[in-house]
Amino acid sequence: MSIQTLYDKLWNSHVVREEADGTALVYIDRHLVHEVTSPQAFEGLRLAGRKPWRTGSILAVADHNVPTTDRTQGIADPVSRLQVDTLDSNCDELGITEFKMADTRQGIVHVVGPEQGATLPGMTVVCGDSHTSTHGAFAALAFGIGTSEVEHVMATQCLLMKKSRSMLVLVEGVLGKGVTAKDLVLVVIGKIGTAGGTGYAMEFAGSAIRALSMEGRMTVCNMAIEAGARAGMIAVDDTTIQYLKDRPFAPKGALWEQAVDYWKTLRSDEGAQFDKVVRFDAAEIKPQVTWGTSPEMVVPVDGSVPDPEKESDPVRRSSIEHSLKYMGLQPNTPITQIQVDKVFIGSCTNARIEDLRAAAGILRGKHVAPTVKLAMAVPGSGLVKQQAEREGLDKVFMDAGFEWREPGCSMCLAMNADKLEPGERCASTSNRNFEGRQGPASRTHLVSPEMAAAAAVAGHFVDVGKL
Amino acid sequence: MNKFIRVDGLTVPLDRANVDTDAIIPKQFLKSIKRTGFGPNLFDEWRYLDHGEPGMDNSIRPLNPEFVLNQPRYQGGQILLARENFGCGSSREHAPWALVDYGFRAIIAPSFADIFFNNCFKNGLLPVVLDAVSVDDLFHAVSATSGYRLVIDLEQQSITTPGGKRYSFEVDPFRKNCLLNGLDDIGLTLQHVQEIKDYEARRRLEAPWLFN
Ligand code: SF4
Numbered sequence: 189m190s191i192q193t194l195y196d197k198l199w200n201s202h203v204v205r206e207e208a209d210g211t212a213l214v215y216i217d218r219h220l221v222h223e224v225t226s227p228q229a230f231e232g233l234r235l236a237g238r239k240p241w242r243t244g245s246i247l248a249v250a251d252h253n254v255p256t257t258d259r260t261q262g263i264a265d266p267v268s269r270l271q272v273d274t275l276d277s278n279c280d281e282l283g284i285t286e287f288k289m290a291d292t293r294q295g296i297v298h299v300v301g302p303e304q305g306a307t308l309p310g311m312t313v314v315c316g317d318s319h320t321s322t323h324g325a326f327a328a329l330a331f332g333i334g335t336s337e338v339e340h341v342m343a344t345q346c347l348l349m350k351k352s353r354s355m356l357v358l359v360e361g362v363l364g365k366g367v368t369a370k371d372l373v374l375v376v377i378g379k380i381g382t383a384g385g386t387g388y389a390m391e392f393a394g395s396a397i398r399a400l401s402m403e404g405r406m407t408v409c410n411m412a413i414e415a416g417a418r419a420g421m422i423a424v425d426d427t428t429i430q431y432l433k434d435r436p437f438a439p440k441g442a443l444w445e446q447a448v449d450y451w452k453t454l455r456s457d458e459g460a461q462f463d464k465v466v467r468f469d470a471a472e473i474k475p476q477v478t479w480g481t482s483p484e485m486v487v488p489v490d491g492s493v494p495d496p497e498k499e500s501d502p503v504r505r506s507s508i509e510h511s512l513k514y515m516g517l518q519p520n521t522p523i524t525q526i527q528v529d530k531v532f533i534g535s536c537t538n539a540r541i542e543d544l545r546a547a548a549g550i551l552r553g554k555h556v557a558p559t560v561k562l563a564m565a566v567p568g569s570g571l572v573k574q575q576a577e578r579e580g581l582d583k584v585f586m587d588a589g590f591e592w593r594e595p596g597c598s599m600c601l602a603m604n605a606d607k608l609e610p611g612e613r614c615a616s617t618s619n620r621n622f623e624g625r626q627g628p629a630s631r632t633h634l635v636s637p638e639m640a641a642a643a644a645v646a647g648h649f650v651d652v653g654k655l
Numbered sequence: 656m657n658k659f660i661r662v663d664g665l666t667v668p669l670d671r672a673n674v675d676t677d678a679i680i681p682k683q684f685l686k687s688i689k690r691t692g693f694g695p696n697l698f699d700e701w702r703y704l705d706h707g708e709p710g711m712d713n714s715i716r717p718l719n720p721e722f723v724l725n726q727p728r729y730q731g732g733q734i735l736l737a738r739e740n741f742g743c744g745s746s747r748e749h750a751p752w753a754l755v756d757y758g759f760r761a762i763i764a765p766s767f768a769d770i771f772f773n774n775c776f777k778n779g780l781l782p783v784v785l786d787a788v789s790v791d792d793l794f795h796a797v798s799a800t801s802g803y804r805l806v807i808d809l810e811q812q813s814i815t816t817p818g819g820k821r822y823s824f825e826v827d828p829f830r831k832n833c834l835l836n837g838l839d840d841i842g843l844t845l846q847h848v849q850e851i852k853d854y855e856a857r858r859r860l861e862a863p864w865l866f867n
Contacts, residue, residue, distance in 0.1 A: 213844060228688065228690045310862065317746055336774065340841050344851065383739065383743065387769065446863075507672055603686070
């Protein structure tokens with residue numbers, strides 16, 4: 189066998205057929221579905237008189253529109269409710285496994301899939317959602333698709349695509365105190381830019397990646413899309429295998445042994461060639477805070493808001509000016525002087541159990557600053573919530589003045605009732621700081637869970653490495 | 656799917672880099688379970704001075720006169736001229752749906768985000784990648800001339816300016832064929848049912864845990 193990258197291995201094992209021009213029909217093992225990007229696909233299928241190819245490959249969950257407060261009353265917004273009801277009825281009608289709103293296993297699709305063992309190494313995983321890259325943490329080829337493709341996968345179990353180029357992101361060394369997977373990936377995005385990974389499948393490797401937990405690896409792969417890469421991935425090792433053992437959808441008994449033997453081959457071979465390699469030194473990474481309206485607009489917490497005057501490229505200068513105006517920030521303001529109005533700990537980037545533990549670690553025995561109007565913790569799934577409550581983390585959050593909510597996407601994109609008021613500034617553990625992302629005229633600063641918790645306590649950003 | 660062969664259309668310049676899908680169609684409009692009707696909310700936050708919600712009568716909302724789509728000279732635009740990394744962010748196909756529903760047939764930019772780029776082809780919307788210098792030239796020409804139209808010919812893979820200047824562009828042959836003929840991807844793939852079944856049968860033996 190020739191020397192291959194992890195991406196080569198995943199790609200080659202899923203090509204059903206290939207045209208002369210390189211367009212391939214790629215088989216899909218796992219199809220995750222949520223309520224926002226699926227209704228038109230189900231409808232298209234129905235209009236064409238088609239049935240899903242393999243319902244067993246589909247796992248559905250509503251996450252974007254669900255309320256994070258008391259759910260016994262259902263969803264108040266009729267438009268949101270219709271979308272969730274539509275998912276329920278489509279799944280019921282076609283016999284698709286769905287975790288409904290009242291199910292403890294309900295949560296953000298990218299938290300639920302891995303937690304259930306529905307995401308396995310060596311799989312192709314798709315979802316009508318760009319953060320599907322998250323699942324690449326398990327050495328799966330996982331990427332977001334549009335609704336037409338959701339319909340295509342349902343109807344044919346395949347996708348038409350061309351192979352991407354490959355990029356290796358190598359992070360060697362040890363992360364410093366208070367520095368997390370989130371900071372690591374923000375540094376990568378800051379360096380290569382939000383379009384730096386466009387057209388690439390990105391593999392993260394190196395000792396700093398190896399040292400991350402699965403939760404941390406998911407945070408990293410989750411944000412590969414913010415660097416423009418449709419897929420991010422990390423090789424299998426013992427951490428991967430330990431995480432998957434005994435998960436409900438994971439293989440058991442002899443099949444488990446057989447699977448593990450195969451999974452251990454899922455890494456780039458020694459000497460494998462990548463189209464591009466970028467290197468980072470983990471020791472140099474500091475806690476990060478975004479200042480602008482794109483995830484690449486990021487600086488270390490001990491840095492300052494940039495000065496457009498110092499930017500020579502006119503397109504970049506105007507984009508900095510535009511962002512600063514939107515964000516209501518003055519050039520050269522030290523990051524630690526930026527006051528926050530609200531704090532959001534949640535999203536498919538940072539709402540897993542480890543994230544909540546890390547934030548609770550900062551909050552224990554402390555209280556949210558009086559200037560902070562609202563601090564909320566939204567677990568990634570019902571099971572994460574349950575686990576956190578078993579560990580008493582809910583008490584830590586509530587004692588500190590946080591609201592402890594039901595699982596869902598929540599204020600990551602503010603499609604439900606959770607949103608910022610115009611002009612409000614939020615320390616958020618989510619993944620996008622686009623204009624209007626957390627509500628009209630909202631201002632988002634992306635940070636790690638530790639940094640968000642520390643900002644809640646201080647009322648402004650602080651360097652958690654120095655606490 | 657709608658065919659795309661040749662478009663002779665009024666060109667609208669949107670002079671911003673990294674235009675993301677949240678800007679193209681804000682999330683409150685994603686709650687729809689339909690594919691159509693997104694046009695009036697295309698670029699909603701830039702286009703209107705108030706905050707838009709589903710179900711509002713958009714014809715009576717206050718327009719932002721500064722925004723390019725609201726300027727009289729750009730009414731009826733079919734070609735959008737944009738800057739780099741257009742369509743970054745989410746995978747929502749609502750973004751191309753909104754552009755198509757508004758009346759756009761093609762977008763010209765130096766680069767596009769991957770998923771958005773892909774989604775365009777599925778909806779008969781042609782994304783054209785042109786080098787940054789040429790795009791910049793077009794931006795100057797569009798703003799200098801009222802009623803500026805470009806002709807995009809997919810068969811020839813060319814863009815022609817009113818002055819007769821021609822730019823050629825690359826397009827994937829498979830996608831080009833689908834657009835020229837308005838072919839439905841699913842129908843095409845289903846011509847290979849047997850190969851998919853054979854693949855599946857082989858995988859059931861090699862990796863049975865995938866079929867639990
Ligand atoms: S948490 Fe945010 S980024 Fe993740 S799936 Fe939900 S809306 Fe998308």
